[in-house]
Amino acid sequence: MRGSIGGPRVMLRRLRELMAEPVSAQERLDKIVVTIASNMVAEVCSVYVLRDDGTLELFATEGLRPEAVHLTSLQLGEGLVGVIASDAKPLNLSNAQDHPAFAYRPETGEEHYQSFLGVPVLRGGQTLGVLVVQNRTPRTYNEEEVEALQTTAMVLAEMIAGGELEPLARSGGSLALRRPHHLAGLALAEGLGLGHAVLHEPRMVVTTLIAEDVHHELRRLNAALDSLRTSVEDLLERGEFARGGEHREILETFRMFAHDRGWAERMREAVMSGLTAEAAVERVQNDTRARMLRQTDPVIRERLHDLDDLANRLLRELVGWQIHPALGELPRDAIIIARNMGPAELLDYDRDRLRGLVLEEGAPTSHVTIVARALGIATLGQVEGILDLVRPGDPIILDGDSGEAHLRPPPDIERAYVDKVRFRARRQEQYARLRERPATTRDGTEISLFVNAGLLVDLPQVKEAGASGIGLFRTELQFLVAATFPRMREQQALYRDVLTAAGELPVTFRSLDIGGDKMLPYLRAAQEENPALGWRAIRMALDRPGLLRTQIRALLHAAAGRELRLMFPMIAEVEEFDRARELVERERRHLERFGHALPERVLLGAMIEVPSILWQLDELLDRCDFVSVGSNDLLQFLFASDRANTRLVNRFDPLAASSLRALRHIAGAARSRNVPVTLCGEMAGDPLSAMALIGLGYRAISMAPSAIGAVKQMVLSIELAPLEAMIESEIAGSCNLRNELLAFARTHGVEL
Ligand code: PEP
Numbered sequence: 001m002r003g004s005i006g007g008p009r010v011m012l013r014r015l016r017e018l019m020a021e022p023v024s025a026q027e028r029l030d031k032i033v034v035t036i037a038s039n040m041v042a043e044v045c046s047v048y049v050l051r052d053d054g055t056l057e058l059f060a061t062e063g064l065r066p067e068a069v070h071l072t073s074l075q076l077g078e079g080l081v082g083v084i085a086s087d088a089k090p091l092n093l094s095n096a097q098d099h100p101a102f103a104y105r106p107e108t109g110e111e112h113y114q115s116f117l118g119v120p121v122l123r124g125g126q127t128l129g130v131l132v133v134q135n136r137t138p139r140t141y142n143e144e145e146v147e148a149l150q151t152t153a154m155v156l157a158e159m160i161a162g163g164e165l166e167p168l169a170r171s172g173g174s175l176a177l178r179r180p181h182h183l184a185g186l187a188l189a190e191g192l193g194l195g196h197a198v199l200h201e202p203r204m205v206v207t208t209l210i211a212e213d214v215h216h217e218l219r220r221l222n223a224a225l226d227s228l229r230t231s232v233e234d235l236l237e238r239g240e241f242a243r244g245g246e247h248r249e250i251l252e253t254f255r256m257f258a259h260d261r262g263w264a265e266r267m268r269e270a271v272m273s274g275l276t277a278e279a280a281v282e283r284v285q286n287d288t289r290a291r292m293l294r295q296t297d298p299v300i301r302e303r304l305h306d307l308d309d310l311a312n313r314l315l316r317e318l319v320g321w322q323i324h325p326a327l328g329e330l331p332r333d334a335i336i337i338a339r340n341m342g343p344a345e346l347l348d349y350d351r352d353r354l355r356g357l358v359l360e361e362g363a364p365t366s367h368v369t370i371v372a373r374a375l376g377i378a379t380l381g382q383v384e385g386i387l388d389l390v391r392p393g394d395p396i397i398l399d400g401d402s403g404e405a406h407l408r409p410p411p412d413i414e415r416a417y418v419d420k421v422r423f424r425a426r427r428q429e430q431y432a433r434l435r436e437r438p439a440t441t442r443d444g445t446e447i448s449l450f451v452n453a454g455l456l457v458d459l460p461q462v463k464e465a466g467a468s469g470i471g472l473f474r475t476e477l478q479f480l481v482a483a484t485f486p487r488m489r490e491q492q493a494l495y496r497d498v499l500t501a502a503g504e505l506p507v508t509f510r511s512l513d514i515g516g517d518k519m520l521p522y523l524r525a526a527q528e529e530n531p532a533l534g535w536r537a538i539r540m541a542l543d544r545p546g547l548l549r550t551q552i553r554a555l556l557h558a559a560a561g562r563e564l565r566l567m568f569p570m571i572a573e574v575e576e577f578d579r580a581r582e583l584v585e586r587e588r589r590h591l592e593r594f595g596h597a598l599p600e601r602v603l604l605g606a607m608i609e610v611p612s613i614l615w616q617l618d619e620l621l622d623r624c625d626f627v628s629v630g631s632n633d634l635l636q637f638l639f640a641s642d643r644a645n646t647r648l649v650n651r652f653d654p655l656a657a658s659s660l661r662a663l664r665h666i667a668g669a670a671r672s673r674n675v676p677v678t679l680c681g682e683m684a685g686d687p688l689s690a691m692a693l694i695g696l697g698y699r700a701i702s703m704a705p706s707a708i709g710a711v712k713q714m715v716l717s718i719e720l721a722p723l724e725a726m727i728e729s730e731i732a733g734s735c736n737l738r739n740e741l742l743a744f745a746r747t748h749g750v751e752l
């Protein structure tokens with residue numbers, strides 16, 4: 001390094017000695033700035049630390065006036081130091097005072113210095129402070145010097161994160177590391193969650209920064225890169241990443257970085273400057289994260305996110321750390337924070353300890369959301385940037401009603417939420433009082449409110465919610481939580497428990513709906529370009545009839561002596577329903593031949609969730625005992641809009657006239673053929689949408705148990721005749737009925 005005495009390695013070695021010295025934090029910091037200044041042949045070296053009030057306080061300096069320490073401060077974005085902190089980017093100037101952002105602080109004596117190099121002190125994408133060197137004469141610092149200063153800034157980041165500097169801050173402040181954050185997202189599953197953060201993919205905390213033996217570290221880095229490449233390729237081959245198209249992104253990322261040798265090279269250079277392999281990965285990752293913060297193009301952000309994931313994997317390779325948080329010790333009030341996850345991953349966690357889920361991505365009808373809702377776990381999606389701000393164990397409040405999260409909440413927010421929890425409890429009591437009341441409109445029409453379920457934990461809620469029964473039992477959830485295919489006996493045991501818990505109430509089972517975003521880790525399936533349109537649900541079941549036959553047999557046994565209601569998902573043409581019915585018939589005959597007890601009656605239904613069947617409705621209805629509309633899939637296919645795609649979440653409205661007309665068409669056809677119809681998609685659990693469905697002719701809807709109370713309250717407050725009349729007149733002319741429905745609710749006193 002030109003202009004430095006010993007090069008970065010010597011500097012890092014000296015810093016390591018300093019870190020071990022038994023001196024006070026201020027003394028250590030003072031010695032650090034002296035070391036950096038002398039090593040970089042700079043006349044000035046200063047450290048600014050970001051406080052929670054958004055000011056950058058001068059914590060130590062060599063070269064500026066010592067009186068300025070803990071006195072001088074700049075706002076974020078103010079002066080050169082403030083700009084570096086807010087942009088999370090170095091600033092390298094041969095004449096600092098010419099820069100438009102230069103802010104003169106007379107107490108520092110800074111005016112004598114012309115050249116200026118400042119770098120952000122970063123940790124996990126968060127700016128914690130700024131490290132500056134200055135020289136009297138105009139000069140530009142070369143690239144190696146910038147790199148060396150960034151590497152040194154990591155040592156400071158460790159000191160700040162370790163809490164050592166906290167007591168030094170000028171009175172009344174604490175450091176930005178612990179700053180409270182208010183984050184806005186999208187409410188996915190209602191409820192309030194008060195608890196402590198658990199990172200679904202824990203970030204490695206690198207504590208040994210400085211290498212003992214650079215060549216050894218280089219070998220470790222190379223070996224970890226090799227095994228990272230192999231493990232990513234293995235994953236791709238095993239198809240584990242087929243879920244949600246994720247494999248494609250990883251593949252693209254992998255390709256991109258396999259070709260762009262820059263990533264590996266930059267990490268190798270960081271090792272050569274004296275860092276451990278882990279610290280080198282983090283050093284380069286810091287740059288990626290800082291770029292991510294500044295990047296507004298969503299596609300590039302996504303790529304940078306992928307690179308960040310890859311760096312996390314590399315860190316895990318280096319440390320050989322494979323522990324999944326779901327398998328470790330969870331706090332009693334865990335709030336899981338993740339970029340995204342599949343439904344099976346959520347089910348890995350101990351339900352009793354889960355208080356909430358916060359996703360950086362996430363969509364209202366994706367399966368992880370549905371599972372969270374079924375489990376009654378408050379969930380937020382699209383909380384951008386939370387992973388960069390949160391530390392494991394941080395207190396966090398999430399509001400699944402308003403869509404907000406409060407990270408490290410200040411006491412007044414905490415108090416407000418304690419009140420809110422009390423208020424909710426009162427509202428729940430109010431709903432509980434409605435439990436025994438039938439859901440009847442003011443003009444006397446009874447609406448059946450069913451629950452969607454899929455796990456044993458759901459069962460007590462059927463009765464607690466005062467539901468009319470189970471309108472959709474998602475049998476695939478048992479398969480998703482299992483490590484291998486559940487045997488027939490295990491399936492039968494679950495179905496029997498479900499029927500027993502439901503007692504007299506009807507239960508509608510749905511045959512296995514796997515594929516799409518519900519991949520079973522133990523099922524080897526080919527990679528698909530479009531899994532939602534792929535080999536899934538009834539398609540898979542008819543091609544591998546062994547699976548469906550076993551399930552049918554388990555159901556027939558479990559429902560012996562009572563009614564069995566079974567429906568098939570994703571029926572796209574009537575022939576699929578005929579073949580599925582034939583399988584049931586054959587199994588029934590088989591059991592009969594061997595003298596097994598059979599259900600008193602078997603009712604077979606189809607889910608209406610593929611648009612093609614809308615034009616074969618009469619033929620389908622003639623064959624079915626009942627039908628159920630899967631509005632999640634139906635709307636996804638009607639609008640050609642991936643239900644799990646974060647960017648499309650607010651693009652199409654279920655209350656658009658196009659979707660309401662399709663839903664009205666189904667309800668009308670079923671009524672004219674006298675076939676019972678329900679709707680079991682997520683819109684049934686939203687009081688406003690449920691009101692629209694009732695106005696369209698639906699008399700039975702099925703939803704998450706937690707939604708029953710609010711929907712029942714709505715039903716009790718509506719008058720059907722004017723609602724139907726309003727919808728009938730508006731649906732003909734409007735493009736979207738949301739506003740009309742809201743206005744109707746307001747003027748007619750409907751409780752939403
Ligand atoms: C639906 O598609 O609306 C539905 C109820 O089924 P799932 O959400 O499980 O696909």
Ligand code: MG
Pocket residue numbers: 569609630632633
């Ligand atoms: Mg569906």
